[in-house]
Amino acid sequence: MRALTWHGKHDVRVDTVDDPEIINPRDAIIKVTSTAICGSDLHLYDGVIPGMKSGDILGHEFMGEVVETGPKSSLTKGQRVVVPFTISCGACFFCEQHQYSACSNSNPVEKQDLAAPVYGHAMAGLFGYSHMTGGYSGGQAEYVRVPFSDIGPVVIPDGMDDEDVLFLSDILPTGWMAALNAEIQPDDTVAVWGCGPVGLFAVQSALHMGAARVIAIDHWPHRLELARGLGADVINFRETDVREALMEMSGGLGVDAVIDAVGMEAHGFAIDNMLDTVKQKVGIGADRASALRQALLAVRRGGRVSIPGVYGGLADKFPLGALMEKGLSLRTGQTHVQAYTAELLELIQQGKLDTTFLISHRLPLEDAPRGYQCFHDNQDEWTKVILKPGMKMAA
Amino acid sequence: MNDSERKAAGIGLAAVLTAGAAAAALAMARRKREAAHGSPDSAPGRTARRNFGDYDVEGRSVTIARPRQELFEFWRDFQNLPTFMENIESVEHTGPKRTLWRIKAPGDLTVDVETEIAREIEGELIAWRSVPGSDIDTKGRVEFRDAPGERGTRVTAIVAYDPPGGAIGKAIAKMFMREPAIQMRHDLKRFKMLMETGEIATSARRRDATRAAKQEEQTRHHEKEEA
Numbered sequence: 238m239r240a241l242t243w244h245g246k247h248d249v250r251v252d253t254v255d256d257p258e259i260i261n262p263r264d265a266i267i268k269v270t271s272t273a274i275c276g277s278d279l280h281l282y283d284g285v286i287p288g289m290k291s292g293d294i295l296g297h298e299f300m301g302e303v304v305e306t307g308p309k310s311s312l313t314k315g316q317r318v319v320v321p322f323t324i325s326c327g328a329c330f331f332c333e334q335h336q337y338s339a340c341s342n343s344n345p346v347e348k349q350d351l352a353a354p355v356y357g358h359a360m361a362g363l364f365g366y367s368h369m370t371g372g373y374s375g376g377q378a379e380y381v382r383v384p385f386s387d388i389g390p391v392v393i394p395d396g397m398d399d400e401d402v403l404f405l406s407d408i409l410p411t412g413w414m415a416a417l418n419a420e421i422q423p424d425d426t427v428a429v430w431g432c433g434p435v436g437l438f439a440v441q442s443a444l445h446m447g448a449a450r451v452i453a454i455d456h457w458p459h460r461l462e463l464a465r466g467l468g469a470d471v472i473n474f475r476e477t478d479v480r481e482a483l484m485e486m487s488g489g490l491g492v493d494a495v496i497d498a499v500g501m502e503a504h505g506f507a508i509d510n511m512l513d514t515v516k517q518k519v520g521i522g523a524d525r526a527s528a529l530r531q532a533l534l535a536v537r538r539g540g541r542v543s544i545p546g547v548y549g550g551l552a553d554k555f556p557l558g559a560l561m562e563k564g565l566s567l568r569t570g571q572t573h574v575q576a577y578t579a580e581l582l583e584l585i586q587q588g589k590l591d592t593t594f595l596i597s598h599r600l601p602l603e604d605a606p607r608g609y610q611c612f613h614d615n616q617d618e619w620t621k622v623i624l625k626p627g628m629k630m631a632a
Numbered sequence: 633m634n635d636s637e638r639k640a641a642g643i644g645l646a647a648v649l650t651a652g653a654a655a656a657a658l659a660m661a662r663r664k665r666e667a668a669h670g671s672p673d674s675a676p677g678r679t680a681r682r683n684f685g686d687y688d689v690e691g692r693s694v695t696i697a698r699p700r701q702e703l704f705e706f707w708r709d710f711q712n713l714p715t716f717m718e719n720i721e722s723v724e725h726t727g728p729k730r731t732l733w734r735i736k737a738p739g740d741l742t743v744d745v746e747t748e749i750a751r752e753i754e755g756e757l758i759a760w761r762s763v764p765g766s767d768i769d770t771k772g773r774v775e776f777r778d779a780p781g782e783r784g785t786r787v788t789a790i791v792a793y794d795p796p797g798g799a800i801g802k803a804i805a806k807m808f809m810r811e812p813a814i815q816m817r818h819d820l821k822r823f824k825m826l827m828e829t830g831e832i833a834t835s836a837r838r839r840d841a842t843r844a845a846k847q848e849e850q851t852r853h854h855e856k857e858e859a
Contacts, residue, residue, distance in 0.1 A: 258839050261831040309830065326829040330697055330783060342825045345833045346818045347843070362833065373835040382837055385829070 239626070240294045240378030241605040246284030247613075249295065249606050257374065257382035262309035265386035267320060271399040272299035272376045274605070274612055274622045275407060276433045277500075277547050281367065282609050286549065288351050288367035296624075297322035297364040298406040299376025300399060303390075311387035318390035320383055321574035322407040324362040324373065327388035337361065338571035343385065344371045360571060376406075377605055379626045391578045394586075400623065401585055404438070404592045410577040412438025412498070415545035418568035419494035421446045428452045428483055428492045428535060429469070430528040432460035434595055434621055435545050436498035440469045441590060443496070452486060454479055457617040463595060483535045491537030499528040500546030533559045544569035595621045601628035691790035694820040698827045700776045700785040704755045706827065707774055710747075716822035716832065718843070719815060730763065740853075743767045769793075789820060 242252045257266055275298050280286050300319040303312045312318065324344075325337035332340050340361035344352075349359035351369045362384070365375015374381065383390060393402050412435050419427060427448045429439050432455035443451045444467065453464035454472045461471040472482050483492050529544065533556045536542060542565050560567065584590045597620045600608045608622040676691065696703060706712050710723045710731045721734040721742060729749040737743045745766045751759040751773070759773035772791035779786045825832045836842040 255838055257837040260834060260836060260839050260842060263829070263831060326825075326833075328697060328828045329824075330695065333697065341821075342829050343833055345835050346821045346825070348835065349821065350814070362835065368835075371833070371835045374837045384833065 238379035239602060240374070241296060241602065241624075242291075243281060243289055243293045243295055244291045247282060247610075249282065249609050251603050251605055252292075254292075254294065254378075257380050259305055259307045260382065261384060262307045263385050263387055264307040265303055265310045265312045265383045265390070266305035267299070267301040267318065267381045267383050267390075268304045269299050269301040269376055269379060269381060269626050270317075271301070271403050272296050272378075272602075272624045272626075273403060273406075273408075274298075274377070274608055274624065276435065277366070278609070279613050280547065282613055286367050286369075288369040288372075290368065290372070293365070293367070293372070294374040294378050295365045296375035296377030297366055298403065298408065299364075299381060300393070300403050300406065301381070303386075304380070306386070309387065312390060312392070317393040319393060319402050319405045319578070320364070320376065320381070321389045321391075321405075321410075321578065322364055322366075323389070323571065323574045324364065324371065324384055325388055325575055326385050327575075332388070332575075335573055335576040337573040337575045339573075348372055363571075377602065377624055379602070389575055391582060393582075397586070400593050400596060402582065402592070403623065404434070405574075405578050405581055405585075407572065407574065408434040409438050409581055409590070409592055410574045411435045411545050411572040412440075413442045413577050413581060414570075414572050415439040415496050415498060415543050416442035416446055418543035418545075418570075419443065419496055419541050420566075420568075421448045421494060423447045424449050425493040426450045426452065426487045427494045427496065428454060428532070429464075429496045429498055430454045430532055431498035431500075431546065432457065432464045432471075433498060433616075436496070437463055437467065437595055439496050439498055439543075439545065440464050441467050443494075444468050445584075445589065448494075450486075452483065452492070459617045460620060463620065466594065479531055480535050487537070491540065492535055493537055494541040494543065495532035495536045496543045497529045497532050497546045500548060530554065530556055533565065536563070536565060538563045540565055542567040545572070596623055598622045599628070600624055601630050602626040603630050690792075690816050691788060692816045692820050693786055693788040694824050695779050695783055695786050696824045696827050697784035700778055701755045703785050703787060703827060704758070704776050707776075707823075708752075708758055716826050717819045718822070719819075735768075745770060787820065787823070789816060791816065 238254060238256045239251055240254050241249055242254065243249055259266060278295055281289060281295060300317070303314050303316045303318060306312050306314065323338045323340070325332050325340040326342040329341040331337070338361050343362035344359050345362070348368055348371050352359040360370060362371030362373055364373050364381070365377065391405055415435065416439050421427060421443055425448045427443045427450070429436050429443070429451060432453050436453065436455070440451050440453050451469040452472060453461065453469040454474055455461050455464070456473055456475045458473070461473060465471050470486070472479055529552070533542060540563070544567070559565070581590065585592060597618060598608065600622060602624045605624050608624060612619045612622050713723055714720045719736050721736055724732045726732050726746060731747055733745045733747060735743045735745055745768050746763045747760045748763050749758065750761045750771070751757065755776065757773060757775050759771070761771040762769055770791070770793055772789065774787060774789045777786045822832050832844070834842045839845055
């Protein structure tokens with residue numbers, strides 16, 4: 238089959254590789270019809286996530302048709318499914334509590350040794366996201382082996398387009414969980430840092446959950462326009478002093494809840510790596526670390542802090558004092574996708590959530606390397622790239 | 633199999649070979665701690681920051697969301713051990729309470745260890761030891777206790793190993809000293825996966841690329857050599 242493979246920093250290629258096979262009883266094989274490039278794939282593209290091997294297949298947002306099932310799969314051939322990026326067994330202590338991204342049993346035993354020393358415990362297996370999260374082949378490919386296919390995949394009713402439901406795989410539940418973690422109350426003013434896809438879905442989710450006002454913060458004009466289109470107020474941090482603006486916009490109280498949907502590219506998994514990265518990228522690193530710092534200072538006393546943004550290492554100058562003295566509560570984590578897909582599918586069907594507004598480009602899988610490059614280099618225009626394995630290359 | 637993989641497979645030997653005099657060594661460690669520090673803390677003796685005299689003792693616990701009896705019965709059938717213990721190639725019954733374990737060793741070799749059940753408490757504990765004349769002197773036990781509330785069962789495996797004599801034995805032992813804990817942790821996690829989910833997670837894309845497939849291949853290789 239054809240698949241987008243990683244070979245090093247800024248080096249991804251579409252290669253011909255072996256097709257996947259059913260290995261375990263609960264497996265299914267999915268023929269991919271649509272897959273997306275995630276903002277977090279750019280961390281892999283930039284080579285800042287350790288545990289990558291040359292030839293690894295990327296992609297953790299995908300959907301397609303079931304073409305083969307193991308004896309214990311609950312799926313049947315021909316079904317259309319969206320596959321959560323978190324691989325979860327459904328049977329362990331964590332899955333029982335719907336903490337699917339903490340699944341004990343999906344990250345292969347020998348791979349768990351990579352993350353355990355850094356985090357104390359290994360997390361769940363993820364598709365296409367380094368060997369720290371299992372080394373699973375990802376979804377930017379023609380076919381994918383999906384383990385625990387009786388727990389994850391969401392069967393899609395006839396009549397719904399791929400683009401209506403594809404983002405159930407990651408970014409929609411991630412934005413949704415970010416808003417849930419912010420524990421939004423009806424009169425709240427909520428500030429969201431970062432208008433990438435997760436930030437935009439967090440904005441939409443917060444408004445859906447009844448926030449009185451959502452303020453979206455970014456510096457890309459087009460992305461701010463998308464947020465405005467959802468009903469948010471916006472702040473361009475290149476033009477405006479964010480903290481002062483937020484204080485004024487919340488009547489001097491400070492915002493009730495803050496959501497950091499930026500994450501930190503300046504992350505590393507060892508202290509020296511972390512410090513080096515920060516030293517090397519003073520400009521970018523400081524900018525990105527500052528989003529969370531700014532959020533912790535902007536949130537009101539007793540406010541809520543939600544962090545969907547990806548962090549992997551250690552934070553420098555983390556305002557621990559603000560967290561304690563103001564009595565903030567903080568919630569974060571990789572998304573427990575399986576906990577939210579049923580409810581979100583229903584909201585999409587009812588027309589209460591729009592998932593298609595942020596799609597900017599649709600490319601053939603063969604053109605994926607260009608998709609990565611443009612998504613990386615031109616974030617203002619390239620807001621979301623969908624890859625179609627069957628699509629013909631433009632002449 | 634390259635050298636590093638062979639070494640890694642050989643490390644597997646350690647987990648089982650380290651079985652030996654577990655209880656004695658632990659008791660000894662506890663006594664030493666009490667002598668050195670007055671009253672001991674609440675932690676298991678095997679987690680002490682000290683050596684266990686002549687013994688290498690490893691112990692690990694894992695919580696499995698399955699009933700105690702079910703886990704006990706699966707483990708008690710020693711022929712199930714190769715399904716989750718990477719270093720055990722095969723187990724054959726040689727008597728009512730005796731089994732012959734074929735264990736992988738470095739350099740593509742295997743070591744045969746005949747073990748007998750030393751002690752057994754239905755649903756709670758299985759202890760085994762190598763019989764005199766085995767290639768390796770080894771003892772071990774596994775305990776099953778109810779976890780709090782609805783959390784299933786806490787499984788604790790302890791294996792101890794009295795290094796065999798001779799220069800080669802010592803060299804092998806030295807190599808093992810560092811790794812048994814890793815192997816034991818891996819084996820217990822595989823046991824948990826198998827009992828909770830019915831399968832052992834792999835991120836391989838092809839059947840022939842799984843660790844289990846590589847293991848079977850090695851077994852076939854050994855059988856061929858013997859034939």
